Amino acid sequence: MEILSMVLRNLLARPVRSLLTLLGVLIATTSMVLFLSFGEGLRRSLAQELTRVGPAIQLVPEGMEGLGFSGYPEITPEEYRRAVAAGKELGVRSIIPTLFLVRGGFDPQTSFFFQGLPQGVAPDLLYPGVKVREGRLLPSAKGAIVGAKVAKRSQLSLGSPLRLSPRVELWVEGILEESGGLADNLIFVPLKPLQEVLGTQNYTALLVALNPGQKAEEVARALEASLPGLKAQTTGDVMRFAERALRISDLVRFGISLVALIVGGLLVANTVMMSVYERTREFGVMRALGAKRGFIFRLVVLEALLLSSLGGLLGLLLGSAVSQAINLYTLEQVGLALSAVTFRLSLFALLVALGLGLSAGILPAYHASRIPVVEALGRV
Amino acid sequence: MTSVLRAENLGKRYRQGEKEVVALEGFTFAFPQGSTAVVGPSGSGKTTLLNLLAGFDLPTEGGVYLGELALNRLSEDQRAEVRLKHMGFVFQQWNLIPTLTAWENVAFPLLLAGLPPKARKERALELLERVGLLERAHHLPSRLSGGEQQRVALARALALDPPILFADEPTGNLDATSREQVASLLFEAGEKRTLILVTHDLELASQADRILHLKGGRLVRVATPAPG
Ligand SMILES: Nc1ncnc2c1ncn2[C@@H]1O[C@H](COP(=O)(O)OP(=O)(O)OP(=O)(O)O)[C@@H](O)[C@H]1O
Numbered sequence: 001m002e003i004l005s006m007v008l009r010n011l012l013a014r015p016v017r018s019l020l021t022l023l024g025v026l027i028a029t030t031s032m033v034l035f036l037s038f039g040e041g042l043r044r045s046l047a048q049e050l051t052r053v054g055p056a057i058q059l060v061p062e063g064m065e066g067l068g069f070s071g072y073p074e075i076t077p078e079e080y081r082r083a084v085a086a087g088k089e090l091g092v093r094s095i096i097p098t099l100f101l102v103r104g105g106f107d108p109q110t111s112f113f114f115q116g117l118p119q120g121v122a123p124d125l126l127y128p129g130v131k132v133r134e135g136r137l138l139p140s141a142k143g144a145i146v147g148a149k150v151a152k153r154s155q156l157s158l159g160s161p162l163r164l165s166p167r168v169e170l171w172v173e174g175i176l177e178e179s180g181g182l183a184d185n186l187i188f189v190p191l192k193p194l195q196e197v198l199g200t201q202n203y204t205a206l207l208v209a210l211n212p213g214q215k216a217e218e219v220a221r222a223l224e225a226s227l228p229g230l231k232a233q234t235t236g237d238v239m240r241f242a243e244r245a246l247r248i249s250d251l252v253r254f255g256i257s258l259v260a261l262i263v264g265g266l267l268v269a270n271t272v273m274m275s276v277y278e279r280t281r282e283f284g285v286m287r288a289l290g291a292k293r294g295f296i297f298r299l300v301v302l303e304a305l306l307l308s309s310l311g312g313l314l315g316l317l318l319g320s321a322v323s324q325a326i327n328l329y330t331l332e333q334v335g336l337a338l339s340a341v342t343f344r345l346s347l348f349a350l351l352v353a354l355g356l357g358l359s360a361g362i363l364p365a366y367h368a369s370r371i372p373v374v375e376a377l378g379r380v
Numbered sequence: 381m382t383s384v385l386r387a388e389n390l391g392k393r394y395r396q397g398e399k400e401v402v403a404l405e406g407f408t409f410a411f412p413q414g415s416t417a418v419v420g421p422s423g424s425g426k427t428t429l430l431n432l433l434a435g436f437d438l439p440t441e442g443g444v445y446l447g448e449l450a451l452n453r454l455s456e457d458q459r460a461e462v463r464l465k466h467m468g469f470v471f472q473q474w475n476l477i478p479t480l481t482a483w484e485n486v487a488f489p490l491l492l493a494g495l496p497p498k499a500r501k502e503r504a505l506e507l508l509e510r511v512g513l514l515e516r517a518h519h520l521p522s523r524l525s526g527g528e529q530q531r532v533a534l535a536r537a538l539a540l541d542p543p544i545l546f547a548d549e550p551t552g553n554l555d556a557t558s559r560e561q562v563a564s565l566l567f568e569a570g571e572k573r574t575l576i577l578v579t580h581d582l583e584l585a586s587q588a589d590r591i592l593h594l595k596g597g598r599l600v601r602v603a604t605p606a607p608g
């Protein structure tokens with residue numbers, strides 16, 4: 001019969017009210033965990049993806065850093081030639097121009113992500129480890145190598161036609177094995193037909209593969225110095241840029257979940273305050289028997305802490321379960337686990353729940369511990 | 381234990397807007413070992429006196445002393461500590477903590493005093509046996525009769541074996557049989573202690589070693605009832 005079991009008993013004595021409060025905290029924590037899990041998921045996927053990318057440096061137009069491969073290709077053939085010359089001087093292994101094209105709508109089901117490769121470059125140079133399941137790995141001038149997920153989703157098989165525009169049509173020549181990475185969702189095609197569709201000679205990015213022993217950061221800075229208008233990003237740069245953007249979006253998402261958290265906190269405060277009013281006489285008896293103010297204070301704060309930490313824990317569990325369900329869906333749809341309930345997110349959620357309980361409990365607890373004994377005893 | 385409880389020129393005034401109510405005035409008395417009943421008409425200051433003696437409230441005049449210790453010089457928490465170590469209480473009703481079973485109620489002062497769990501339970505059961513309620517040890521107060529509740533409260537008051545015992549109308553809500561039972565246990569416990577019993581019930585008071593008569597907040601008579 002310790003203090004904690006006294007607190008627990010008191011909560012169990014009013015089961016419906018305690019349960020409703022618990023539910024409030026649970027929902028608040030679940031929503032916070034889910035909101036924040038998207039940021040964690042993106043971080044994790046990004047990190048995994050980047051370690052899988054072959055070339056260590058990407059050259060992109062200034063102002064496009066970190067945006068990935070969206071937008072109109074802006075690197076001119078002239079810039080490419082200068083980059084090749086600069087690369088040769090620095091002794092890099094190769095410079096691969098690439099081009100991205102997205103066809104379709106917002107629904108990942110019907111979208112196609114094309115990546116253009118120069119003649120003679122196979123997808124495994126950019127995504128080391130990808131293997132071909134059927135057909136060939138290196139596309140011919142009119143051929144396309146299709147990622148496993150795209151093939152499954154759109155029911156493509158060897159020989160299937162792919163129409164990029166009314167005048168440009170390619171044929172599936174190879175289907176990749178599932179790798180669990182970005183490549184599963186891409187269609188690799190020669191650069192020429194993509195440039196034809198877009199009506200340009202330009203490229204989206206230049207990928208720089210290094211020779212063993214070369215330092216990505218150093219080469220990147222040297223390339224930038226000799227190529228005005230281009231930005232050289234290492235995977236580390238991309239990570240740092242993404243981290244900045246993710247942190248801002250974390251704050252925004254936390255801000256949204258704050259509303260639920262505040263409501264949950266008010267619920268706890270209300271429940272504890274009601275229980276304090278109902279137990280005034282009880283506290284009077286305890287004080288009369290020799291309990292100090294701190295004892296009453298602890299009794300009440302613990303009640304709030306127990307409610308909120310239990311609600312927080314259950315919310316974390318529910319949040320993790322929902323996050324798993326979301327991942328099952330997004331893995332199926334776009335091949336990425338969008339949501340991750342990481343250790344530090346779990347810890348954060350529990351701390352927030354505890355902080356919630358503490359701030360909801362302190363005022364009622366202070367009030368309860370300050371009622372004069374005579375007054376408390378007088379109330380029945 | 382020579383810590384005699386003493387009141388010196390004790391007084392309490394309440395201010396109610398313009399008017400001032402004198403609830404107790406010039407009360408001086410040293411409570412000897414044995415039982416002392418405090419009687420008087422309603423509003424004569426009995427509860428006020430008990431509140432001051434127990435340190436629930438502070439006087440507006442005079443002081444309460446436990447041996448050499450001046451109660452009104454102590455802080456709220458220090459007075460709580462004095463109560464825990466030196467005083468036991470039985471009130472009229474709603475004495476027990478409703479979410480705790482009978483034995484846990486008895487063990488509550490032992491918890492405050494920091495005794496280990498095993499010792500607490502042993503002592504609580506022993507005390508319940510003494511008031512004849514061992515078989516009710518695991519019942520919640522709501523399942524006990526009024527008389528049983530008061531006996532549990534008495535067992536709890538004795539938990540730390542305090543030298544001073546307070547009771548405010550302990551039999552107020554009981555039928556005749558329970559009243560007898562609680563009264564005899566109470567006076568038995570009061571024999572070797574200082575029992576201070578506040579009551580309207582003259583029949584109950586007559587069993588005490590002495591009776592203090594209050595009237596209009598003043599101590600008007602100290603009587604020794606005829607034995608038997
Ligand atoms: N908090 C208070 N504020 C103002 N007056 C009070 C307060 N408490 C008690 N009084 C007054 O002090 C006087 C003594 O009250 P007290 O409760 O001590 O009487 P009592 O002898 O215990 O009466 P009863 O037998 O009815 O319990 C009464 O006139 C009462 O109205």
Ligand SMILES: [Mg+2]
Nearest residue numbers: 423426427428
């Ligand atoms: Mg009274």
